[in-house]
Amino acid sequence: MNAVEHLSDRVEAVQLDRRRNMELQRRERVFNDTFRTIGVDKDALDHQVKERREKKQRQANELKVYTDELLCSDRAACILEQRQKKDEHLLNEAIVQFRQQFQQPASRREFDLNDPELLKKQEGVRMLPGLAGEDLAQKDRLRKQQEQLRAWSLRQRDELERAKHGLQQEMHQYAQSSLALDTRALELQKMEEQSKRAAAITAKDFNLALAAEITHRHLQEHHEEEENNQTDILNQLNGDLLMENPEQNISVLGLSRLRRDCYKGMSPKELQQYMQYQLQQAEDGKRAVMEQREKELQEHHERMTSARAALLLERQQARINKELRRAMDNTNAQLAQAHDAQNNHLQDVYSNIPDERYFSQFNTSSR
Numbered sequence: 001m002n003a004v005e006h007l008s009d010r011v012e013a014v015q016l017d018r019r020r021n022m023e024l025q026r027r028e029r030v031f032n033d034t035f036r037t038i039g040v041d042k043d044a045l046d047h048q049v050k051e052r053r054e055k056k057q058r059q060a061n062e063l064k065v066y067t068d069e070l071l072c073s074d075r076a077a078c079i080l081e082q083r084q085k086k087d088e089h090l091l092n093e094a095i096v097q098f099r100q101q102f103q104q105p106a107s108r109r110e111f112d113l114n115d116p117e118l119l120k121k122q123e124g125v126r127m128l129p130g131l132a133g134e135d136l137a138q139k140d141r142l143r144k145q146q147e148q149l150r151a152w153s154l155r156q157r158d159e160l161e162r163a164k165h166g167l168q169q170e171m172h173q174y175a176q177s178s179l180a181l182d183t184r185a186l187e188l189q190k191m192e193e194q195s196k197r198a199a200a201i202t203a204k205d206f207n208l209a210l211a212a213e214i215t216h217r218h219l220q221e222h223h224e225e226e227e228n229n230q231t232d233i234l235n236q237l238n239g240d241l242l243m244e245n246p247e248q249n250i251s252v253l254g255l256s257r258l259r260r261d262c263y264k265g266m267s268p269k270e271l272q273q274y275m276q277y278q279l280q281q282a283e284d285g286k287r288a289v290m291e292q293r294e295k296e297l298q299e300h301h302e303r304m305t306s307a308r309a310a311l312l313l314e315r316q317q318a319r320i321n322k323e324l325r326r327a328m329d330n331t332n333a334q335l336a337q338a339h340d341a342q343n344n345h346l347q348d349v350y351s352n353i354p355d356e357r358y359f360s361q362f363n364t365s366s367r
């Protein structure tokens with residue numbers, strides 16, 4: 001039983017300490033000017049700053065790794081390039097050495113043609129039959145050359161004769177074809193002239209017939225136009241427009257409407273009625289002016305009367321306001337005296353003024 005009680009006491013003590021710590025933390029947050037006035041979550045900001053720093057560090061590490069790999073790749077490339085150059089140099093040396101050992105000029109098939117020491121290697125001097133520089137076949141060679149020249153001359157003469165004969169035949173054929181073409185051209189020219197002459201005759205006949213038809217039609221149209229003009233003149237002379245028929249002024253819309261295109265002016269009776277109407281309008285205008293003047297005079301008299309009444313009322317209101325102001329000033333003076341007396345009485349009664357200890361007891365808890 002005692003063990004249970006001790007355990008519960010410890011639990012309560014732990015809970016009390018936890019609540020006390022929470023209260024202290026809350027009080028620190030509440031009375032902290034930064035959190036209270038700005039409303040900034042410092043933990044979140046610290047976490048963001050930490051994440052940003054970690055990100056920068058991670059990027060720096062990645063950049064360093066990339067740089068190291070790039071340097072390593074450059075070194076490997078340089079080593080491979082040097083190795084390749086070395087291999088090429090060794091290969092060229094091997095090729096040169098192989099050529100010097102196994103590809104000598106003396107081992108070629110055509111070396112005997114280009115051997116500079118060929119004469120030195122011969123065993124003895126070989127001479128052609130006959131004297132040096134002697135032409136033993138000169139007669140045969142000259143005879144063959146003459147025969148060949150004679151054959152060429154005969155062949156050229158035959159070719160020239162054949163060419164002349166062919167040229168003569170071509171000239172004869174050209175002359176015959178030219179004569180045939182000229183004859184055909186003359187025939188075509190004659191046929192063309194005949195066709196042109198026939199076409200000109202046909203066109204002339206057609207134009208003459210057309211001119212005669214046009215002349216006849218113009219005469220007929222002129223005659224019809226003259227008849228129409230005479231008929232129109234007669235109709236105009238006998239029409240309502242020139243005869244000034246008063247009935248033509250009446251519109252189809254009614255007797256009160258007139259036609260503008262046929263109106264010739266007012267009749268004497270209408271003029272007299274119009275003058276009487278104008279005189280009546282002038283008299284009505286004068287009467288309206290007189291009535292307007294009388295109305296304005298009456299309104300002016302009423303305005304003057306109203307202005308005098310308003311002035312009297314304004315003066316009376318000013319006197320009333322002055323009396324009210326005087327009464328209000330007296331009342332305010334009495335109230336001021338009473339207020340001063342009350343303040344003096346309160347200073348005598350309440351002499352205990354609050355100091356800093358009175359205000360320090362507030363805001364001591366977050367609740």
